[in-house]
Amino acid sequence: MGAETSFEAGSFDTYKGRFRVEEHFKNGVEIMLSGSFYHSNGQSKLYFPEFDQRINAGPHAGNNGIARNSDAEEAYQFFGSLRFKAFTLSGFFSSRDKTVPTASFGTVFNDGGEITTDKRAYADLKFDHHFSSDSQLQARIYLDRYAYYGAYPYNWADAGDPPIVYDFRDEIIGEWAGAELQWTRRMYNRHTFIAGGEYRANVRQYQASYEDTSPPILYGADDRTSNTLGLFTQAEIGLTQNLVLNAGVRYDNFSGSVDSTINPRFALIHNPWESGTFKILYGKAFRAPNVYEQYYYIPQTTFTPLEPETIRTYEVVYEQYFTSKYRLSLSAYQYQTKNLISLTSNEEGDLAFINIASAEAEGAELEVEARFDSGTLIRGSYTIQRTEDQNGAELTSSPRHQVKLSFIAPLLQELLFAGIEVQYQSKAITLQGNHADSFIRTNLTLFSQELAQGWEASLGIYNLFDERITYPGSQDHLQDVILQDGRSFRLKLTYKF
Amino acid sequence: MGSTTPYKQRLCQRILIFGSLAWSLICMPSAIGATPPVSEYQVKALFLFNFLKYVEWPQEAFSSPDSPLVIGVLGEDRFDGSLTEAVRNKRIDERSIVVKKVHSGAEIATCHLLFVSSSKSPELDEILRAASAQPILTVGEDTRFLDKGGIINFILKDEKIRLAINLPASIDAGLLISSRLLSVADVARGN
Numbered sequence: 041m042g043a044e045t046s047f048e049a050g051s052f053d054t055y056k057g058r059f060r061v062e063e064h065f066k067n068g069v070e071i072m073l074s075g076s077f078y079h080s081n082g083q084s085k086l087y088f089p090e091f092d093q094r095i096n097a098g099p100h101a102g103n104n105g106i107a108r109n110s111d112a113e114e115a116y117q118f119f120g121s122l123r124f125k126a127f128t129l130s131g132f133f134s135s136r137d138k139t140v141p142t143a144s145f146g147t148v149f150n151d152g153g154e155i156t157t158d159k160r161a162y163a164d165l166k167f168d169h170h171f172s173s174d175s176q177l178q179a180r181i182y183l184d185r186y187a188y189y190g191a192y193p194y195n196w197a198d199a200g201d202p203p204i205v206y207d208f209r210d211e212i213i214g215e216w217a218g219a220e221l222q223w224t225r226r227m228y229n230r231h232t233f234i235a236g237g238e239y240r241a242n243v244r245q246y247q248a249s250y251e252d253t254s255p256p257i258l259y260g261a262d263d264r265t266s267n268t269l270g271l272f273t274q275a276e277i278g279l280t281q282n283l284v285l286n287a288g289v290r291y292d293n294f295s296g297s298v299d300s301t302i303n304p305r306f307a308l309i310h311n312p313w314e315s316g317t318f319k320i321l322y323g324k325a326f327r328a329p330n331v332y333e334q335y336y337y338i339p340q341t342t343f344t345p346l347e348p349e350t351i352r353t354y355e356v357v358y359e360q361y362f363t364s365k366y367r368l369s370l371s372a373y374q375y376q377t378k379n380l381i382s383l384t385s386n387e388e389g390d391l392a393f394i395n396i397a398s399a400e401a402e403g404a405e406l407e408v409e410a411r412f413d414s415g416t417l418i419r420g421s422y423t424i425q426r427t428e429d430q431n432g433a434e435l436t437s438s439p440r441h442q443v444k445l446s447f448i449a450p451l452l453q454e455l456l457f458a459g460i461e462v463q464y465q466s467k468a469i470t471l472q473g474n475h476a477d478s479f480i481r482t483n484l485t486l487f488s489q490e491l492a493q494g495w496e497a498s499l500g501i502y503n504l505f506d507e508r509i510t511y512p513g514s515q516d517h518l519q520d521v522i523l524q525d526g527r528s529f530r531l532k533l534t535y536k537f
Numbered sequence: 538m539g540s541t542t543p544y545k546q547r548l549c550q551r552i553l554i555f556g557s558l559a560w561s562l563i564c565m566p567s568a569i570g571a572t573p574p575v576s577e578y579q580v581k582a583l584f585l586f587n588f589l590k591y592v593e594w595p596q597e598a599f600s601s602p603d604s605p606l607v608i609g610v611l612g613e614d615r616f617d618g619s620l621t622e623a624v625r626n627k628r629i630d631e632r633s634i635v636v637k638k639v640h641s642g643a644e645i646a647t648c649h650l651l652f653v654s655s656s657k658s659p660e661l662d663e664i665l666r667a668a669s670a671q672p673i674l675t676v677g678e679d680t681r682f683l684d685k686g687g688i689i690n691f692i693l694k695d696e697k698i699r700l701a702i703n704l705p706a707s708i709d710a711g712l713l714i715s716s717r718l719l720s721v722a723d724v725a726r727g728n
Contacts, residue, residue, distance in 0.1 A: 087708040089726075094716035095704070106708060523705070 043537055050500075050530030052111070053081035070123040075116070082111025083525070086141050090518045091149045099199060100143060100518070103150045110141035110152045126169040133161045144516040145192055148205055153193040161185045174226040178236075181219045188212040191252075207252040212332065215244035230278030234288075237271045245331045262335045268328070269293045282311040294328060297345040301326045315361035323353045333381050333393040343392045352376045365411050372404040383515070399435060401427040415457070417448045434469055437512045439478075441466040451486075459485040470512040472520045479509045496534040503527050580698055581678075581691060582620040585652060588674060588689065589629050591718035594649055595711045598672035603631045607647060609639035611664065612654030642667045653677040653687070661685050672711045683726060688712070692723065699723040 041063045048056040060074035085106050090096055092105025117134035140147075140154040147154045164182035171177065190210035197204040222236030248261035274288030286307040293300040305323035312318065329346035355373040362368070380397040403425035410418045423442045427435040443464040451458050461483040467475040482505055487498035503509065503526055510521035589606055606629055608620065624634040637648075645651055645667045651674070653664055658679045665686045668675050675687045682690040683703040688710060690701045700722040707714050 085708065087705050089704055092704065094714070094719050104708070104713060105704070 044534060046496075046532060046534035048530055048532040050080075051528035052083055052525075053079075054530065055079050056532075068124060071121070072123075073118075073120045075118040078113070078115040080111075080113045081109070082113060082139070082141070084109055084111075086111060086523075088142065088149075088519055090520075091143065098518070100146065100149045107141040107143070107150045108152075110139050110150065110154075112139045113137065126167050128166040128168070129163075130166075131161075131163045133159075135159045142513070142517055142519060142522060144514075146194070146518075147208075148193045148195050148203070151193045151205065153191060153205075153207065155191045157187075157189040159185075159187040176224040178222045178224075179220065181217075183217050184215070186212075186214045209250055209252050211246070211248045211250075213244060213246040214242065214331075216240055216242045232276040234274040235272070237269070239270075240268045242266045242268075247332060247336055249336075260336070260338050262331070264331070264335070266295045266331075268295070284309040292326070292328070298328055299347060301328075301348055301350075317357075317359045319355075319357040319359075321353070321355040321357070324350065325353070326350050329381055329393070337391045337393070343386075343394055346381060346393060347379055347395050349380050349395070350378050352378075367407075367409040369407045370405070373402070375401040398430045399427060401425060401438075415448075415450045415454075417446070419447075420445045436469045436471055437476075439466045439468045454490065456486065456488050459487070461485075468512055470520045471515060474520055476510045476512045476521045477508070479507050480505075481507060481509060494536045496532075496536070498532045500530045500532075501527065502530070576617075576619070577693075577698065578615045578617065579619040579623075581652075582616050582623040584691070584698070584700075585620060585650060585676065586623045586627065586634070588650060588676065588718070589624075589634065591715040592650075592674055593713040593715070594672050594674075598649060598711075599632075605633045605635045606649050608634065608636045608650045608652065609644065609648030610636065610652050610654065611639045611645070612657035614638060615654065645673065646671060648673055650674045650676060653679075653682070655679050661687075668710075670709055674707075674710070674712055689722075694723075702726065 041061070043059070043061040045059045046057070048054070056076065056078045058074070058076040060072070062070065062072040064070050085108050088105050088107060090105070091098070091101045091103070091107070093101040094104060096105075113136070115134070115136035117132070119130070119132045121128060121130035123129075136158050138156050139152060140156060143149040143151075143154065162182060162184040164180055164184075167177070167179040169177050188210065189212075192208040192210075193205050194208055195203045195205050218238060218240035220236065220238040222234060225233045227233070243265055244263070245266065246261075246263045249259045251257040251259070270290060270292045272288065272290040274286070277285045277287075279285050284307075286309065287305070289302065289304045291300065291302050303324045303326055305325075306321070308320045310318040326348040328348045334346055353373065353375050355371060357369065357371040359369045360367070376398070377400075378398045379395040380399060381393050382396050383391060384394050384396065385391050403423060405421060405423045407421040408419070421442075421444045425438070425440060425442075427438040429435060441464070443462075445462040446459065447461075448457060448459040450456070463481045464478070465481075466478045469475050481503055484501045484504050485498055487496070489496050491497045503524075506527040508526075509524040511524060513519040513522050585608060589608075594606075608624070610616065610620065621636050624636060627634055639645060639648060639651065642663070645664070649672070651664075651668055653661065653675065655678045657664060658681075661677070661679060661681065662685060665675060669686055674689065675682075676689045676691070677687045678691045680690075680692075683701055683706070686703070686706050688703050688706045690703075692699045692701055700718075701724040702714065702719060702722045703726050704714070704719075705726070
């Protein structure tokens with residue numbers, strides 16, 4: 041029997057509790073249960089100049105731009121698994137409520153009633169059996185459920201009149217069941233073949249939106265079912281002693297109007313010398329339109345049916361180890377996405393999703409890492425990326441340069457460690473054509489893995505230098521940039537017994 | 538304003554409220570007039586007094602309803618008595634106004650309005666850190682003053698004194714700046 045429990049407390053009245061117990065019985069049965077609870081009041085006041093009536097006129101401005109007590113979050117989750125020989129049965133449940141302080145989608149500012157709720161639950165049974173050291177069969181059947189509820193308070197009163205606030209509500213429920221099968225075979229110790237398939241039945245795809253008046257005003261409800269079938273195969277072939285070809289292809293078929301897709305991928309892996317590796321990778325992948333994009337907006341059916349988004353990726357990688365302590369990796373990539381699904385409106389102002397945009401990204405990444413016997417670890421990476429849409433314009437929320445540095449060192453031998461994480465991000469273009477400033481975020485963690493028998497402790501200080509960090513706002517926001525949290529603290533204690 | 542207030546001073550005060558102030562141009566000594574010139578710091582003193590009228594402090598910033606509003610001057614005092622003169626016998630609601638020189642970090646917390654002279658520029662970081670997240674209206678005259686978390690900055694531009702205001706910092710301090718004051722500011726920085 042093993043058990044572990046931890047408790048965290050942090051800035052903005054944030055608390056988290058977690059437990060895990062596991063038991064291995066003599067007859068081979070293994071049981072594990074875990075759960076966690078999280079609560080945060082969030083920032084008690086957040087200032088948004090876009091809603092400050094002193095400097096910005098607008099129907100939603102008020103309260104001097106201050107949203108009070110509108111940033112809370114609460115979440116809990118449970119997980120349990122039971123394992124016996126080749127079988128694993130597991131179950132999961134989670135729920136999360138988040139209050140939205142930004143008055144997105146034109147809701148009432150400083151109301152505290154814009155809340156989104158996500159719930160997920162699943163049960164699955166896995167079978168994993170090795171017939172021999174060269175042959176393996178994996179199978180899985182599952183039931184899965186996701187639900188989303190959104191409350192969006194709107195003011196129905198005429199300008200200047202006392203507010204009349206009703207919640208606009210979204211209700212989305214997805215339930216699906218499926219089966220997966222995968223067979224893996226190794227041959228001559230050099231080649232590996234994988235073949236498999238999956239079938240998924242979407243038994244419920246429900247979405248509705250209504251005004252929470254009495255009686256409610258229903259804007260739309262859509263309830264349907266669908267299914268998908270995927271088949272895939274992959275081969276890893278040792279062409280020579282130091283050259284491997286990896287090739288795979290996947291076929292997906294969708295019920296309904298979406299065309300089936302075939303997506304290949306290839307990789308050549310070359311080890312010309314000890315501890316050095318070159319890789320050349322190509323892949324094509326897709327994302328099928330979801331029911332929200334397909335059916336949420338009522339006039340959607342009058343538009344051309346949606347097709348999957350596709351992405352083609354080209355990548356070259358060079359990896360080198362120098363002794364076991366130093367590692368260097370270099371990569372360059374190009375991504376081409378097509379048929380991106382975007383929201384649009386027709387001449388009547390009806391909203392709908394269509395396949396419209398394409399985009400390209402090119403970039404390179406350098407990563408170095410050094411480990412020392414003392415326990416010190418230094419890791420650094422730099423990424424340069426350039427993204428553009430079909431008109432050659434740079435994409436929003438897409439910084440060109442990113443640097444990450446992390447450094448972990450023992451302070452008091454094995455007892456106390458310090459970790460510093462520094463992240464730099466260059467400026468990013470916003471939707472209104474301005475930019476979110478570049479920033480350097482520094483996080484400091486002090487931790488002890490053996491504070492006393494069975495006790496672990498860590499203290500984290502996030503955004504140590506209280507740097508002003510903003511991210512571009514999305515289309516649903518009046519805010520062009522959204523300010524992130526300043527310096528915050530979190531203390532975590534863990535006890536193992 | 539009393540009727541004894543010199544005309545030019547009254548003029549300056551009016552401009553204070555309605556727009557940026559061309560202090561040197563309007564208030565230059567003329568060949569005919571005998572009124573002495575109004576200096577940059579006389580104008581700044583009038584501004585500081587006006588800030589008291591257009592900024593609301595939270596109740597907890599005062600020990601009692603009639604405890605005074607305290608203006609602290611940190612660093613070299615270039616007001617030459619004009620600040621004390623500007624607030625003499627003036628009241629904001631029930632509160633009298635006190636001007637004092639501030640020397641240490643501990644004294645900062647006793648002020649409602651803290652004017653940081655440019656002579657203190659090298660210590661701006663520490664000063665503004667000591668004043669942060671408290672109901673203290675920090676006013677400065679260094680180009681980096683707002684970037685470092687100050688609330689109102691005097692900017693000299695084309696011989697005029699202009700105002701820049703850092704609204705997020707004012708919210709952190711729990712101060713409410715009236716829209717009338719914001720409307721005369723050159724820049725009211727949101728984000």
